[in-house]
Amino acid sequence: MQEQANSVEQLLPHLFRQEYTKMTAVLCRHFGMKYIEIAEDIASDTFLKASENWAINGIPKNPAAWLYTVAKNKTKDHFKRAAIFENQVRNELIKGKLQEEQHFEFDSQQIADSQLAMIFAVCNPANSAEAQICLALQILCGFSVEEIANAFLAKPETIKKRLLRARANLRNDSFQLINLTEADIKSRIETVLKTLYLVFNEGYFSKTNDQLIRKDLCSEAVRLALVLLENPLTNTPKSNALLALMCYQSSRLDARISHTGEAIAYGQQDSRLWDQSLIDRGNYYLINAFDGPEISKYHLEAGIAYWHSTPADETKWQHILQLYDQLMITAYSPIIALNRTFALAKVHGYEKAISEAEKLDMNDSNYYHQLLGYLYADKDVEKAIHHYRLAIKMTRSKVEQQTLMKEIKRLSPSDQIYRNKGKQF
Structure with missing residues (x-):
């Protein structure tokens, strides 16, 4: 019995990450975004029942199919007994605004269409970029509030408030999840791509030292991007x-x-x-x-x-610099200019790169000081250490702090201030 319970505990988190968001997407496509919380409750109850049932009766041969069957039955039960659905949603079902109960299925096409529609619904231009990322992580990726807070190095209460405001905009939005049209896609495709890009960057350039969350963020962004490629309109x-x-x-x-x-x-x-x-x-x-x-x-x-x-490839840095030059014209940002400076150093030398970097005057950026520390390391050790210390003060990432402290020690192993870093940093 204990071995069976352990197997369930190992399988369910994987299934939750893989199937929960798909299940929620189909339910929201059926109910409408106005009732997203009810859709999420049904999906959550389904996994709760799985944890209870499988621990006693064992894991079924097709766990995912078992989950979808339970979710479908729970949805039908909800229609029968919940007055809110009878009074507020039933009429809409009859009018054809939503799918009728008897046509409700969790087939592969429904799941694919619902996931795509949900991505476009969540990427609501009415919400800020940060709010869209939080919503995407919670609704599209199944991340908990605590996991999102860890990813942003923020307090859970801060994330909760951000999500509450974003969800209110989501419920009030008239965006339709059924029959996603070419016009719908054109109106939001740029926002969708930007949101997925930002979700990936939260993982790739993560401040958290939680390796699991970091990789999960990247893999979820890849998964959602693959959903786009499965539909001709978004491929x-x-x-x-x-x-x-x-x-x-x-x-x-x-x-x-x-x-x-x-x-x-x-x-x-x-x-x-x-x-x-x-x-x-x-x-x-x-x-x-x-x-x-x-x-x-x-x-x-x-x-x-x-x-x-x-x-x-001996010419790789020339190619990278040329591409950065084009990117500076297409989508300039200070961080792109900073990254270009690293490629510039590889092609034209550190002296020129230092001159270009200092013109950016990004004194509030820890990446700016990290780069200058790197560029000055063989030219002026004192300046390099100065910039590394500034970068340490500015970053909230323990991994970055430890790496920079190690670099300071490499440059100046006898530095008394480094040995007393606990007092300095």
Whole structure:
């Protein structure tokens, strides 16, 4: 019995992450976004019943099918006994605004269509970028409030308030989950791509030292991007470029952190740890991304990531710099300019890169000071250490702090201030 319970405990979290959001999407497509909380309750109750039933009766041969059958039955029961549905939703069902109860199914096409519609519903332009990311993590990826708070290094109460406001906008939105049209897609595709891009970046450039959450964020963004490619209306060059970027970046995740939890700079990464299968997938999607005349920021960033995933090419940094030059014109941002400076150092030397970096005057950015610390390391040790200390004060990531402290120790092993870092930092 104990062994059976352990098996259930191992399987359910995996199934929850994989099936909960699909189940919720189909239920919301059936009820409408106005009743999203009820859809989530039914999905949650389904998994609760699974944990109770499977621990006693064992795991069924097809666990996912078992879950969907229970969810379907719970939904039918809800229609019968919940007065709110009889009084407020039943009339809408009769009018045909939502699917009729007898046509309610969890088939593969329903799940695919519902997931895609849910992505577009959640990416509501009425919400801020941060709120959209939080909603996407909770509704599309099944993350708990605590997990989202950890990812943002924020208090759970802060995340709860953000989600409450965003959900209110979601319920009040007239966006339809049934029969997602080409016009619906065109009106929100840019917001959808940006949200998935930001979700991935929250994982890839995560401040948290929780490796599991970090990788989960990236894998969920990839999963949602794959949903876009499954529909002809959303399988666009931009969508392919974004997925190519995610694959290239994901391929180096295991090489970016040491077994002791320290961050490893790109130049020190063991390329043997790069996932070649993800690089190959990135190549496939990048080729598909050029099936048209448009070159977006996702194309350019995917191109940069491609060259980063190519370990032995003498001209790689020239190619990366050229792509950054184009990206500066297409989608300028201070962080893009800062990243370009690193490529500039590789091509034209650190002296020129320092001059370009200091023109940016990004004194409030820990990445700015990290870069200057790196660029000054062989030129002016005192300045390098100064910038590294500023970066340590500005970052909330313990991993980054430990890595920078180690770099300071490497540059100045006898530094008394470093030995008393607890008082300084």
